[in-house]
Amino acid sequence: MxxxxxxxxxxxxxxxxxxxxxxxxxxxxxxxxxxxxxxxxxxxxxxxxxxxxxxxxxxxxxxxxxxxxxxxxxxxxxxxxxxxxxxxxxxxxxxxxxxxxxxxxxxxxxxxxxxxxxxxxxxxxxxxxxxxxxxxxxxxxxxxxxxxxxxxxxxxxxxxxxxxxxxxxxxxxxxxxxxxxxxxxxxxxxxxxxxxxxxxxGAGAMPASLLALRSELAQIIELPIEHLAETDNPFHAGLDSIRLMSLLERWTGRGQQLGFVELAERGSVSEWWELIQSRRMAA
Structure with missing residues (x-):
């Protein structure tokens, strides 16, 4: 090698x-x-x-x-x-x-x-x-x-x-x-x-699309992406607080801030995406 x-x-x-x-x-x-x-x-x-x-x-x-x-x-x-x-x-x-x-x-x-x-x-x-x-x-x-x-x-x-x-x-x-x-x-x-x-x-960033968000969540939950729909609640699908913190650390690697509570309060993947989009637009 x-x-x-x-x-x-x-x-x-x-x-x-x-x-x-x-x-x-x-x-x-x-x-x-x-x-x-x-x-x-x-x-x-x-x-x-x-x-x-x-x-x-x-x-x-x-x-x-x-x-x-x-x-x-x-x-x-x-x-x-x-x-x-x-x-x-x-x-x-x-x-x-x-x-x-x-x-x-x-x-x-x-x-x-x-x-x-x-x-x-x-x-x-x-x-x-x-x-x-x-x-x-x-x-x-x-x-x-x-x-x-x-x-x-x-x-x-x-x-x-x-x-x-x-x-x-x-x-x-x-x-x-x-x-x-x-x-x-x-x-x-x-x-x-x-x-x-x-x-x-070293290049963490928030997902660039709803599909990318679904893919990243499915990856960390250890599910095939087709088993995680836009309407699913990530926590009901298997996401726990430790894995969410890992995601947040990665997504904030370029100064893009998301809070644990504001994500936890949203009940679906699509609502997470709306928050990510709004935060990106504000930035």
């Missing part, structure tokens, strides 16, 4: 923004990890750094999305992957689960993966648009195949992509470096996971 000082330089100075970002954990299924000696680098660092990224996203209200190939795929569904890679995961359906240490939670989204890019035959772009988010942080395997293609595809959809250089892995160090070099020169930003963690922690 490359160290932070070994990562390539970038052509642009983008940084992850918790109000705009989505974390994509790419193809971290047991089948793909089974090609490594899991006791050796880069696997321990890969898992540790992905966990750190996910924790930072949880703390910043950033949605987490996973890709996973289905355990059963017909020859037609595999298409041109078949002559390149054979039956793939269909040959070992018992290895289809995502690694237990970073397995998806109830509030996370799992997309069925059909081709190299996570955008192909999925609604990833539409989900991000609905949430008002236009940054994608990519980690997982393999760096020079699916991760690289997803980053390039995001760029071509006008989504700012970040390839987390020490939270991806590949067949070899050369292919790992090839992916990082291409992204940094052509279509995105390569950052170490710690820089992403610090950017997400």
């Amino acid at each position: 490359p160290t932070a000082d070994a990562l390539p330089g970038n052509r642009v100075a983008w940084l992850p923004d918790p109000a705009r970002a989505v974390l994509l954990v790419h193809d971290m299924q047991e089948y793909f990890l089974d090609f490594y000696d899991r006791t050796q680098s880069p696997v321990p660092e890969l898992l540790e750094n992905i966990r750190a990224l996910r924790n930072a996203c949880d703390g910043a209200g950033v949605p987490v999305v996973y890709t996973a190939q289905p355990p059963q795929q017909s020859a037609q569904q595999r298409g041109l992957l078949q002559p390149w890679w054979g039956p793939g995961i269909t040959a070992r359906p018992d290895l289809a689960p995502i690694h237990a240490d970073i397995a998806p939670r109830a509030q996370d989204t799992v997309l069925t993966k059909w081709r190299y890019s996570a955008f192909v035959s999925s609604d990833l772009r539409e989900r991000m648009h609905a949430l008002g988010r236009d940054q994608l942080l990519v980690c997982g395997i393999y760096a020079h195949i699916g991760c690289l293609m997803t980053v390039a595809d995001a760029f071509m959809h006008d989504i700012q992509p970040f390839l987390v250089g020490d939270a991806v892995a590949d067949f070899s160090a050369d292919e790992h470096a090839q992916a990082l070099d291409y992204v940094s020169r052509r279509c995105g930003v390569v950052l170490p996971h710690q820089a992403c963690v610090e950017a997400l922690a």
Whole structure:
């Protein structure tokens, strides 16, 4: 696994923004990890750094999305992957689960993966648009195949992509470096996971839309977003005072003030949004 000082330089100075970002954990299924000696680098660092990224996203209200190939795929569904890679995961359906240490939670989204890019035959772009988010942080395997293609595809959809250089892995160090070099020169930003963690922690801001508010509340309550409607009371849905204080600390990171009591007195997500809008207008 490359160290932070070994990562390539970038052509642009983008940084992850918790109000705009989505974390994509790419193809971290047991089948793909089974090609490594899991006791050796880069696997321990890969898992540790992905966990750190996910924790930072949880703390910043950033949605987490996973890709996973289905355990059963017909020859037609595999298409041109078949002559390149054979039956793939269909040959070992018992290895289809995502690694237990970073397995998806109830509030996370799992997309069925059909081709190299996570955008192909999925609604990833539409989900991000609905949430008002236009940054994608990519980690997982393999760096020079699916991760690289997803980053390039995001760029071509006008989504700012970040390839987390020490939270991806590949067949070899050369292919790992090839992916990082291409992204940094052509279509995105390569950052170490710690820089992403610090950017997400240091850029708190109130949600930019009602959908973003629902997303952030669902994330901290640990619910799928579709289980938290605009008319729902966040406290009845599972929000407690400790989690609300965590949100308030994050939202006031740029001097935007909201009070615990004034939120607690409002009985729905939409009423919270009205307060946030009025406070932003006054500022």
